[in-house]
Amino acid sequence: MVGKEGVMIGLECHVQLNTDSKLFCGCPTKAGDPNTACCPICLGHPGSKPVLNAKALDYTMKVALAFNCEINQQFFFSRKTYFYPDMSKNFQITQYEIPVGLKGYIVLSSGKKIGITRVHLEEDPAALVHTSGMGSSNFSLVDYNRSGIPLVEIVTDPDFESPGEAREFLEQLTTILAYLKVFSPTTGTLKADCNVSVYGNNRVEVKNVTGKKAVEKALSFEIARQKNMLLNEKEIVMETRAFDETTFTTKASRSKETEADYGYIFEPDLTAFRISREEIEGMKKALPELHSAKSKRFVEEFGLDEYTSNVLANNFSLGNIFEEVANCKQKRA
Numbered sequence: 001m002v003g004k005e006g007v008m009i010g011l012e013c014h015v016q017l018n019t020d021s022k023l024f025c026g027c028p029t030k031a032g033d034p035n036t037a038c039c040p041i042c043l044g045h046p047g048s049k050p051v052l053n054a055k056a057l058d059y060t061m062k063v064a065l066a067f068n069c070e071i072n073q074q075f076f077f078s079r080k081t082y083f084y085p086d087m088s089k090n091f092q093i094t095q096y097e098i099p100v101g102l103k104g105y106i107v108l109s110s111g112k113k114i115g116i117t118r119v120h121l122e123e124d125p126a127a128l129v130h131t132s133g134m135g136s137s138n139f140s141l142v143d144y145n146r147s148g149i150p151l152v153e154i155v156t157d158p159d160f161e162s163p164g165e166a167r168e169f170l171e172q173l174t175t176i177l178a179y180l181k182v183f184s185p186t187t188g189t190l191k192a193d194c195n196v197s198v199y200g201n202n203r204v205e206v207k208n209v210t211g212k213k214a215v216e217k218a219l220s221f222e223i224a225r226q227k228n229m230l231l232n233e234k235e236i237v238m239e240t241r242a243f244d245e246t247t248f249t250t251k252a253s254r255s256k257e258t259e260a261d262y263g264y265i266f267e268p269d270l271t272a273f274r275i276s277r278e279e280i281e282g283m284k285k286a287l288p289e290l291h292s293a294k295s296k297r298f299v300e301e302f303g304l305d306e307y308t309s310n311v312l313a314n315n316f317s318l319g320n321i322f323e324e325v326a327n328c329k330q331k332r333a
């Protein structure tokens with residue numbers, strides 16, 4: 001939806017799930033020295049066979065349900081083919097055709113509904129460490145400890161009309177993750193790819209932006225840059241850009257691939273997964289009370305005003321502390 005400012009934004013959020021082991025092997029997700037937590041499976045040696053981490057799937061379903069998604073009763077994994085040093089097997093195991101969850105939504109404080117296109121599970125690639133200033137040779141190091149850590153990807157519809165709305169979505173996302181206890185804000189990462197276009201022109205993707213403030217700043221810069229280009233009668237090219245956290249600007253990184261370039265194929269080493277309607281309903285019932293329900297309850301139970309109850313419920317720890325203190329006070333009274 002193009003808003004009155006002519007801006008259309010969609011987010012693809014990647015969240016590291018806080019499981020003890022990786023998505024398809026038994027390697028630990030937390031390790032010290034580089035390349036000490038990897039095995040033939042997460043490195044993709046020929047003949048190695050992935051086995052799905054049940055906890056990672058359980059966490060992904062919880063996230064999908066918290067975002068009001070429909071859960072597919074049957075889904076499978078695919079290989080996304082690409083060539084880059086962070087992926088030793090030249091394909092990433094992800095979900096493409098049938099993800100875990102589809103067609104969800106979340107409501108912003110303004111009452112505006114943001115559509116969730118899909119929620120799926122995939123593996124993280126290795127980490128690249130770029131060195132500089134070491135003599136005349138600049139080079140990159142690869143750390144495969146990150147290779148195969150489970151990521152849940154939450155893709156929104158292009159429903160945001162301002163950087164502020166995108167920021168509020170990320171605030172709600174981090175709150176939901178805290179309630180579900182599926183993400184560690186101290187050791188895990190939350191990154192967003194920001195898709196933005198103005199006045200129906202070509203879409204630009206700003207990749208791997210870390211943090212809510214950075215997303216807001218990256219989008220603000222990108223909207224100003226694109227509008228400025230149009231004012232100067234320049235064409236906006238469809239491309240991928242990188243965000244510079246020191247200058248709050250974006251710069252072109254590579255021309256954007258289309259989905260067809262990835263040549264998705266069915267992952268033959270994993271079977272299709274099935275889940276019954278009863279199991280999905282059981283998971284729905286077992287979801288913890290989330291921030292929006294808690295906020296309403298605080299108003300009814302403790303007579304708080306809407307603003308205060310929202311502030312408390314949107315901070316998982318603060319909400320819990322408040323409730324404990326308020327209950328103690330009620331018991332004494």
Ligand SMILES: [Zn+2]
Pocket residue numbers: 022025026027037038039040041042043148
């Ligand atoms: Zn491994």
